Amino acid sequence: MVDQSIQGSVRGTLIRGGTSRGLYVTPEQLPPAGELRDEILIELFGTPDPLQIDGIGGGNSHTSKVMIVDEADRPDADIEYTFGQVGIDNATVDWSGNCGNLTSGIGVFAAATGLVDARDPETELVLYNTNTDTYIDQVVPIADGEPAVHGEYHVDGIPGTGARIDSYFRDPGGSVTGRTLPTGAARETLSVAGEDYTVSIVDIANPNVFLRARDLGLEGTELPDTLNDPDLLDRLELLRGAACERLGLVDDRRDAVDDCPAIPQIAVVSEPQSFGTASGERVNDDDLDITSRIVTTQTPHHSYATTGAMCLAAATQLDGTIPAEFARDAGGPNVVIGHPQGTITIGVEGSTRDGGTTVDRVRVGRTARLLFDGHVYYRNSTV
Incomplete structure (x- = not known):
């Protein structure tokens, strides 16, 4: 014993x-x-x-x-x-x-x-x-x-x-901050390391920061091994820290990695693209509504965080956000996201592309x- x-x-x-x-x-x-x-x-x-x-x-x-x-x-x-x-x-x-x-x-x-x-x-x-x-x-x-x-x-x-x-x-809107668009804006500018980045900060299921993959010099279809670059991850953490500061989660963005390491999550998005998955399968752009890669607790996710996927799916249907800029204009109840292991489908109820920011429910199937x-x-x- x-x-x-x-x-x-x-x-x-x-x-x-x-x-x-x-x-x-x-x-x-x-x-x-x-x-x-x-x-x-x-x-x-x-x-x-x-x-x-x-x-x-x-x-x-x-x-x-x-x-x-x-x-x-x-x-x-x-x-x-x-x-x-x-x-x-x-x-x-x-x-x-x-x-x-x-x-x-x-x-x-x-x-x-x-x-x-x-x-x-x-x-x-x-x-x-x-x-x-x-x-x-x-x-x-x-x-x-x-x-x-x-x-x-x-x-x-x-x-x-x-x-x-x-x-x-x-x-699920305002899960942590109390508002679907915590700052009241669909997109805004964060400045880090002398450069400006346009981002959307959205709080649905969990707060997330979305930015264009190309603004970081990425294609948007990179796999986790490629994204696991110290310089890239440092820049993403600086951006995430700046968002934490903007949201009032920390007073100093440099404290975010210790005081608020898990939220907000940060993700890069791009248009629907064909790509090879980490397991050697092929995803076709025709089967997607948007392509994305997410970083959680300073690590490229091997697939996609589900709360991040729910936030992204709903954000594609919120006018003016960066995800809405890239998403296929489906307007249907399901949003298909391409991630390093394949796809994830999220059901969205109540969100509109007409300036509305109300999300009644989001649905996900798992095992x-x-x-x-x-x-x-x-x-x-x-x-």
């Missing part, structure tokens, strides 16, 4: 949700919100270390995440959850935003742990995200009383197929699967 005076433990479940993977726990497994809780999570994930070799993190932003899940303490929801983005190179945990990919695993965790009654063939849940004060309607496929894992739905970036989980994010359940250990700092 492990000597609990030397190492403490947390009972949790590792779940792959969409193109992310994270640790799901119930609240009693961790201390209350505060410094001690962050210290334990940083230790559990093996941060700071680019490999996170001494913890359960995978050395990527999409595998260094935690969800704290419980029965909802409110009559209008079944489950409430809190998302934490654990740093990799920096010993931080950012609680300011939400994760769309891991949201797809919330119903799976709730059904598997008995937080809700799982009913075949599907269970409908109302989720409440404490980070953004928003509600999500979720449909979880159930087989023989357990979360289904077999199905025909494919998510680009995940091998094979699985059971489709649909999540509908209600009234999720339990990978591990048990105790994960951390060293007690007092020893």
